[in-house]
Amino acid sequence: MTARSRRARPGGLGAAGPGEKALRYALLLLVLALTVSPFLWQLSTSLKSVTEDIYSSTPSFLPEQPTLDNYAQVADTIPVWSYAANSLVVAAIVITGNVIGATLAGYALARLRFRGAKLLLGLFLATLVLPGEVTIVSQYVTVRSLGLADTLLGVALPGAIAMLNVLLMRTAFAAIPKEMDEAAVIDGATAWQRLRHIGLPNVRGMLSVITIFSFIGAWDDFLWPLIVLTDPDTYTLTVGLQYLNGTFSANPRLIAAGTMISFVPIVIVFAALQRYFFRGVEEGAIKG
The missing domain is CATH 1.10.3720.10 (MetI-like)
Structure with a gap:
């Protein structure tokens, strides 16, 4: 068995361990959150009614009364x-x-x-x-x-x-x-x-x-x-x-x-x- 095939086998030489996989997924989730969050926040804001306070100290991500009136x-x-x-x-x-x-x-x-x-x-x-x-x-x-x-x-x-x-x-x-x-x-x-x-x-x-x-x-x-x-x-x-x-x-x-x-x-x-x-x-x- 060649070194290349050993590296290709799951758990073999060069394979990512559980800790490294967890770190990779954590970084991917972080990048996903940084990329998608502004878009989702804009979408949420566009669906909020005038009665909702978007400047509150604890802003709500989900609209309480979704509406298309803004559009x-x-x-x-x-x-x-x-x-x-x-x-x-x-x-x-x-x-x-x-x-x-x-x-x-x-x-x-x-x-x-x-x-x-x-x-x-x-x-x-x-x-x-x-x-x-x-x-x-x-x-x-x-x-x-x-x-x-x-x-x-x-x-x-x-x-x-x-x-x-x-x-x-x-x-x-x-x-x-x-x-x-x-x-x-x-x-x-x-x-x-x-x-x-x-x-x-x-x-x-x-x-x-x-x-x-x-x-x-x-x-x-x-x-x-x-x-x-x-x-x-x-x-x-x-x-x-x-x-x-x-x-x-x-x-x-x-x-x-x-x-x-x-x-x-x-x-x-x-x-x-x-x-x-x-x-x-x-x-x-x-x-x-």
């Missing part, structure tokens, strides 16, 4: 569905741009040979070092010069192709065995045919990862839409929700309800794509 008041206070539609338009543009642009760029960097490929890859990596706040002024000047200020297209344009997504797609395409491409070339397949019939079927998981990341980034973005948009009719949901904070600062129940409304689409997208999401994570982490 109705949010819809009556601001055009939440119009703002949500604007956010969906921005998210759709960003997702389309990233899925198409990152796929084409990632495939070219991973599977095609051309002069300057390494230099181009280095430039992509260099852009990841710069924080978004450094380029936000130049982005606004560019968008304004294009006549896209105060438009949803102007909000979506800077995030239409993210360099991180390009590198993720490059990693996914690079994990495909080169022998498959070589066999296709021998059969006379063009680059487009190799991308369609060999590349895309093997990177569907990573495409789901990019879709989820792009949607969350576009849906939750606050600073850039706040800079670009001035007409309240074009506000996205994150910008429109600031009216709840300004008008009803003494009633955090409405703010919590607005937060839950903005959170629901993210849950829906992730639930629909989570099966492919974890497959995409494996594609990006394991090569070969």
